Amino acid sequence: MLSRSSLRQNARRALRQQCSAKPFSRRGLAAPASGSFQYQTSDVSGTKVASRDIPGPTTTLAMVAKAGTRYQWLPGLAEGLEKFAFKGTEKRTTVRMIREIELLGGEINAYHTRENIVIGAKFLRDDLPYFVELLGEIASETRFLEHVYHEEVEKSIKLSQQKHLASTAEMALNSVHGLAFHRGLGEPLSPSSSTPLTKYLDASTIQAYASAAYAKSNVAVVANGADSAELNKWVGEYFSELASTAPSSVPKIETTQSKYFGGEERIAHASGNTMVLGFSGSSSFTGGFYKPEIAVIGSLLGGQSNIKWSPGFALLSKATSELSYISVDTKSHIYSDAGLLAIKLEGHAVDVRKAAFKAVEALKSIADGKVSSEDVKKAVASAKFKELEFGQNLWAGIELTGSGLVQNGKAYQLDESAKAIEGVTPEAVRKVAKALLESKASVSSVGDLFVLPFADEIGLQM
Amino acid sequence: MKKSWLRSWMVPMAKWWGRASGYRQLGLRLDDLIPEDNETVQLALKRLPPKEAYDRVFRLRRAIQCSITHHLLPKEEQTKEDEDLPYLTTIIEDIEREQKEKKDLDAMVPTKK
Numbered sequence: 001m002l003s004r005s006s007l008r009q010n011a012r013r014a015l016r017q018q019c020s021a022k023p024f025s026r027r028g029l030a031a032p033a034s035g036s037f038q039y040q041t042s043d044v045s046g047t048k049v050a051s052r053d054i055p056g057p058t059t060t061l062a063m064v065a066k067a068g069t070r071y072q073w074l075p076g077l078a079e080g081l082e083k084f085a086f087k088g089t090e091k092r093t094t095v096r097m098i099r100e101i102e103l104l105g106g107e108i109n110a111y112h113t114r115e116n117i118v119i120g121a122k123f124l125r126d127d128l129p130y131f132v133e134l135l136g137e138i139a140s141e142t143r144f145l146e147h148v149y150h151e152e153v154e155k156s157i158k159l160s161q162q163k164h165l166a167s168t169a170e171m172a173l174n175s176v177h178g179l180a181f182h183r184g185l186g187e188p189l190s191p192s193s194s195t196p197l198t199k200y201l202d203a204s205t206i207q208a209y210a211s212a213a214y215a216k217s218n219v220a221v222v223a224n225g226a227d228s229a230e231l232n233k234w235v236g237e238y239f240s241e242l243a244s245t246a247p248s249s250v251p252k253i254e255t256t257q258s259k260y261f262g263g264e265e266r267i268a269h270a271s272g273n274t275m276v277l278g279f280s281g282s283s284s285f286t287g288g289f290y291k292p293e294i295a296v297i298g299s300l301l302g303g304q305s306n307i308k309w310s311p312g313f314a315l316l317s318k319a320t321s322e323l324s325y326i327s328v329d330t331k332s333h334i335y336s337d338a339g340l341l342a343i344k345l346e347g348h349a350v351d352v353r354k355a356a357f358k359a360v361e362a363l364k365s366i367a368d369g370k371v372s373s374e375d376v377k378k379a380v381a382s383a384k385f386k387e388l389e390f391g392q393n394l395w396a397g398i399e400l401t402g403s404g405l406v407q408n409g410k411a412y413q414l415d416e417s418a419k420a421i422e423g424v425t426p427e428a429v430r431k432v433a434k435a436l437l438e439s440k441a442s443v444s445s446v447g448d449l450f451v452l453p454f455a456d457e458i459g460l461q462m
Numbered sequence: 463m464k465k466s467w468l469r470s471w472m473v474p475m476a477k478w479w480g481r482a483s484g485y486r487q488l489g490l491r492l493d494d495l496i497p498e499d500n501e502t503v504q505l506a507l508k509r510l511p512p513k514e515a516y517d518r519v520f521r522l523r524r525a526i527q528c529s530i531t532h533h534l535l536p537k538e539e540q541t542k543e544d545e546d547l548p549y550l551t552t553i554i555e556d557i558e559r560e561q562k563e564k565k566d567l568d569a570m571v572p573t574k575k
Contacts, residue, residue, distance in 0.1 A: 093560065099567045147509040 039401050039411040040228045044236045046216035046244050048405040051223040051231045059128055060224040060394055062109075062120030063135045064402025066253060067213030069187040070114050070335075073251045074200040076157065076191035077209040078112045083153045084206060085110040085119045090141040094152075097134070104130060109395070114177070114185055115335055116403050117213065118395070128226055129234050135221070136238035139214040144207035153206075157190075157197065164190040168272035168446040169346055176278040177333075179263040179442040180340050184256065212246035212253050220405040222398045255407070258338035262440030264455045264462060273349045273447030275356055277460065279436040281332050281339030284400075285417040286408045292383075292420040293432040294332050294341050299386060300371065300379035300429070301343060301362055303328030313378045315362040315371070316343070319355075326351040328359070336407045341436070349451035360458045366433040369426070376426040384421045388414055437461065477543065486541040487534045488525040493550040494518060502561070506553040514549055 039050040069078045086108055088094045101108055106123035119138060121131045164170050174188040191197060212218070221239065223231050246252065260280040283289035302314020304327075311317040316328045326347035333340045345355045365371060391397050391414040404412035440462065443455040455462050480486065485495060496503060510518070528535060 093563060095560075095564045095567055099570065103572055146511075150508075 048220040066406045068115040080206040082112040132234040133238045140241035144203040149203040168274040172274040172276040172446040175444040176276040215246045220402040277343040278442035281341035295383040298332040299382040301330040319358040323351040349448040
């Protein structure tokens with residue numbers, strides 16, 4: 001225990017309060033773990049709300065808008081809109097907003113993915129009304145001023161662009177998405193520098209995008225650690241200003257079914273080597289193209305060991321264990337209506353080359369059924385663990401829940417997809433792996449192109 | 463201005479003053495005369511819409527030309543009274559308000575209840 005004299009009076013008081021008889025701060029061993037792992041969803045006059053009352057002194061609140069790079073109608077709109085968050089509204093300026101948040105001891109966060117823009121905050125439980133008001137204000141009353149765009153937003157877009165262009169891994173991943181899906185999901189997360197930012201982006205185009213992105217039908221408010229009734233009350237109060245649908249003057253934010261294309265792209269780069277081998281993957285559980293086998297193949301190929309000092313059971317970690325300068329990672333990128341299984345090889349050019357051959361070999365051995373059923377069993381367990389662990393991760397869980405609500409009207413159900421993974425058989429894995437090898441792959445190589453192999457050299461269908 | 467008697471003699475005097483200052487005869491507006499060698503006005507100039515910025519430079523160059531050649535503009539090219547509107551002052555006021563708010567908030571001392 002902390003020595004009493006070392007704490008100031010205020011800290012002591014706070015400590016005493018925390019240790020006092022508040023029901024959530026103490027839980028006996030025999031008491032059930034939090035029973036409300038699932039989100040409670042509701043519809044507050046058009047805005048979708050999900051909350052999960054996890055016991056604890058802090059709350060995480062986020063507004064998830066279906067407006068990621070996939071839905072933008074001009075390059076960079078999603079990024080611009082994300083950067084305009086917390087940038088001054090009709091009621092308060094940027095400085096005031098930041099100072100207020102600092103005084104309440106909160107933390108704010110805004111990011112975008114291919115499908116969503118997430119604007120969120122983390123704060124003490126009692127400050128819920130303030131932050132719900134803040135998010136509502138950002139959605140309905142942000143001032144899109146030309147000079148704010150030029151002085152603040154444009155600079156940070158350029159910075160993220162530079163970061164994107166400096167990292168071979170990010171470039172390869174964006175390029176592989178472009179190859180696989182062309183438009184829509186294929187749009188790069190951050191506008192590549194050749195995109196004429198000055199041509200498409202300004203405060204007025206971002207404002208038009210905001211009017212469609214922040215319509216009631218397009219956003220969900222998700223909270224972790226907030227009482228459902230209370231959250232609904234405040235959302236009802238502060239999100240009433242939002243337009244119920246997007247104005248007819250701007251293009252619609254619609255989901256058009258993604259189509260998988262595939263292909264190969266090679267980009268010269270001086271500061272590293274990354275190769276991404278992509279295959280048509282699985283959509284989210286509710287998306288209609290859900291294939292739990294993909295997640296299992298993902299963890300069967302693996303690359304990153306989750307056990308210390310051992311390559312683990314995963315085929316790629318075993319195959320590349322004698323290559324010293326390489327990192328391998330297999331990830332199933334899941335979107336609402338399509339997916340991409342991506343094997344990322346990053347490191348020294350020579351090792352990346354060797355690993356690329358081994359990756360295709362590994363996939364072939366799965367397709368030929370040469371993998372022991374015990375390894376498949378391990379992969380199933382690991383895939384299930386990863387799925388549940390990912391959903392439990394705070395921000396990922398919030399985004400999944402929000403996008404599930406906006407896209408399909410129901411929160412993402414982890415239990416169901418975990419159950420589907422559990423039911424995967426070795427035979428099904430073999431079949432899906434075979435189909436992967438027979439379909440067209442998407443291969444992107446960024447780095448030393450003299451050494452990095454072409455897709456047909458390593459034996460992939462082009 | 464609520465007091466109409468005040469208005470009734472102040473406004474004509476201001477109009478006379480504006481005419482007598484002579485900048486309108488050179489085709490300038492009052493806001494063109496704001497000294498620009500400080501950061502606030504420089505920032506305000508950057509925030510001008512492109513058309514306004516172009517017109518401003520045009521007016522200044524025309525005025526300098528008039529001044530060098532010791533001429534006044536022909537009557538129809540001189541600035542009319544209703545054209546002499548503040549276009550920069552509003553932006554400068556915005557910036558000053560921002561700066562004041564920032565200074566006030568930076569000096570804020572949080573106190574515990």
